[in-house]
Amino acid sequence: MRIGIDLDDVIAVCAVPYLRKFAERFRVDLPDEDIGWQLLDEMDDRVSAEQRDRFRMDLYNGPFFGELDVYEDAPEALERMVGAGHELYFITARAERRRVVTETWLREKGLIEHAKAVHLKPQGDFVPTTRGKYDATGSAVYKVRLAAELSLDAFCEDDELISRSLAESGVRVWLFDQPWNREVAHPLIERVTGWSDVIAALGIA
Ligand SMILES: [Mg+2]
Structure with a gap:
């Protein structure tokens, strides 16, 4: 095939280290399990869309993918x-x-x-x-x-x-x-x- x-x-x-860095940066709590991309959709009232876009670009421009x-x-x-x-x-x-x-x-x-x-x-x-x-x-x-x-x-x-x-x-x-x-x-x-x-x-x- x-x-x-x-x-x-x-x-x-990928999602787990991303969310951990996100939580650290914006001081938000993560649940003990099921850490994943779906959590970002629930951040609307915590972190603005602009801040989230900036965070993603900065992270991806750094060593993230290599680590x-x-x-x-x-x-x-x-x-x-x-x-x-x-x-x-x-x-x-x-x-x-x-x-x-x-x-x-x-x-x-x-x-x-x-x-x-x-x-x-x-x-x-x-x-x-x-x-x-x-x-x-x-x-x-x-x-x-x-x-x-x-x-x-x-x-x-x-x-x-x-x-x-x-x-x-x-x-x-x-x-x-x-x-x-x-x-x-x-x-x-x-x-x-x-x-x-x-x-x-x-x-x-
Ligand atoms: Mg994928």
Whole structure:
């Protein structure tokens, strides 16, 4: 199979460190569990949209992406997938200007050699978004287009809108279960708890 693989919250542990830094910066409390992107939607009365946008840009312009941890079971799973003959493509909605930090990180973590290519979102794909909130619309358009161009059979993803868009375009999705994606359901979307479920689904566990 030809398989697209998202990075943030699929390969890289991203939402938790982001929210922890956000909470530290704006002195807001986080719950003990289910820390995730859905919490940002509840910050309207605490932190302005402008402040949230500024925080995100400053964080992403710093060392953030180069310091993320990898999900523990990801490296071996990717190795098995490649060993079984599957073709892997890292496809992230991170902007193209994050390529150096992204590829350096993938190399340091020993992951880049498993992929046929690393795709980041071209700057031209920018779609105006609701201020202060992540809007996945442009990312969904980008990933659906790439899935078609690369003739992908399946995609590993955590975002609801992107997963639904991929499924509606006929691409099978392994949806990595997260507190912010519990609503989505589609015949082509299979919810997984992590990489062990993906390799089990591929029959290579
Ligand atoms: Mg993601």
